Amino acid sequence: MECAFLALRHTLLKGRVLRSKDPSGITQELWALLVLYQALRSVMVTAVEAPGGPDPDRAGFTIALEAARDTVIRVSHLVPAPGPDGRPDLTGHIGAAILLRPLPARRARISARIVKRGISRYHTWNHDGRPLASIPITALTLSVHPPIPPTAPAPAESRTPSRRGRWTQVSQLMATDAYRTWQAQEIADALGIKGRKPFNSLSTQLGYWARGGHLTRTAPSTYKITLPAALTAAESP
Template sequence: MFAPGHLGERTRIAPFEMVDAVLAECGAVEKRIRRLPARVVVYVLLAAGLFEKCGYPAVWRKLTGALSRSSVPRVTATTLWHARCRLGTRPMRALFDLLRGPASTIRTAGARWAGMLVVAVDGTHLDVADAEAVRAKLGKGANQYTSASGYPQVLLVALVACGTRAVIDAVFGPGKPGESILGRRLTRSMQPDMLVLLDSGFATTGFLNATAASGAHFLARLSTHWKPPVLAHYPDGSLLSRIAGIEVRIAACEITITTSQGHRTGVYRLATTLLDPRQHPAFELVKLYHERWEVESTYYEIKKTMLGRHVLRSRTWPGITQEIYALLSTYQLIRIAISDVAHATGTDPDRCSFTAALNMARDQVSRAANVTAGTVIDLVGAIGRAVIDRPMPNRRLRLSPRAVKRPLSRYAHKSLKVDRRTLKATTSINILTTPISP
């Protein structure tokens, strides 16, 4: 009696042959017949990323609920725990390595700029269980009231394709080294045809040098501590300079955001290794830099839409590693499905709803629907139809004030008089030709 394992319609993207090949490569194939073969455990972990509010036994019931006519073994939480321990972390990492990538083509709308794939790097934190073994590895946060507060956190740093929000590569670990140091491992996935957008936190000597060494170009916001020399002036208002031993162009700009509540102006400096002002004008680079926020949207989809801001289930570091790779793989599977339908229908991926795709993916798992392809292959599928039937409207420029997303008190904003409304906004950009120093 064998246990069924699937991921609904998305089993076609991560088919049985792919999972079996990963297990064979990692030496994780079982040596005797078990109720929970390794392949099934992989699909249970992937499905767990869809149903974050459920424990693993509840995830198992959702996987097998539509298979009541078949001989489905009954498993317990302990059985699932032992199966996860036998599987280990290597197969889930290897599966993520097969799935990760930009999930775009040359013709995908918004994926490229000037022939280069636009990507971004940023970091975020995931809350994990407050277990003794986890605290020993990750530590805990502190505030003005206590030396240890909140849940331990894992620092996740990802390289994301801005056009599709697909994860090209990701690394995670304790937050103490810092995101710019941990993120240097992402340069293994950077290529010469990429333009990497970086926040000021990544505009460090080490990270910029590592990015330039990979052959990729970067567009980074400089913090105030950089005092680069002026080597030449260009007609578009940009300046030739040198930072971290790298020859760069620097564009200083004044950006004004206007809403019904008034306006706000800030001065920014962007440095890039694209040195030709005719092919890559400063004004176009400043407009392009806004695409860096796509990585923030990726983290929102993972942490809010998928996780619902819940703490990860695992209470050991190997279990956390296994769960994060499974979560990233599940996210990537949804993104691949969205990109496929966007390419097939000529739709901009920005108009494809991740929430609609996620809800349909959950339904497909619960119904065990479209697990294998028939004689006629449906390139769009149920997930694709759910996305294109309810396209999102064209994006409008809106402004929401930065505030603590998870305050200690849900009513604190009332006493502090913080306006949390989202307002329509207009932006004006003025390239500055004044000296570089802010």
């Protein structure tokens, strides 16, 4: 589909816009371009499928288009000439031009396809030391390693996280004065959170924990930790 768009926009139209000024004329132009594109592609397929034809990657669409224009300008080769067996030669003038002027052979791929990264490509370009030029491969060395046996998970008491989670820090801070209401800025200052973006992230988490029932929102950007019923002060009669 992308090749078709490229051929319609840059090869057939050469970057020009459609000439029609009304929807019916635009529809007619588009159908004409699509018919021409499909006809040229069909001729290219017929040419490369001929005996001794090149690889399909070496058939040039621009060459086929120029040959088709020559047939219209010179008013020649409009009807395929009969072949040796008397049947029409489907390769014709356009197919002969494709076979006479094949494109250069495609270069061998030297780098594997990778997923594009969201960060700047200048920081990760050639980070794995891939070759910068084509290198002929004369031999391959394969190493077969035995599978790694599964290991038993570590006991729960031996699993110590590398750092405490944000909720652990916030809950321990607010539990020091469980009946107090805390503003988001006070929590950020106590945890050493600086900057607008980290503070906005903390505010979002506080709102999420409030919706989940872990915190009680008493005022805008003000929260109180939710205590179990056994720890909640009894209401006065």
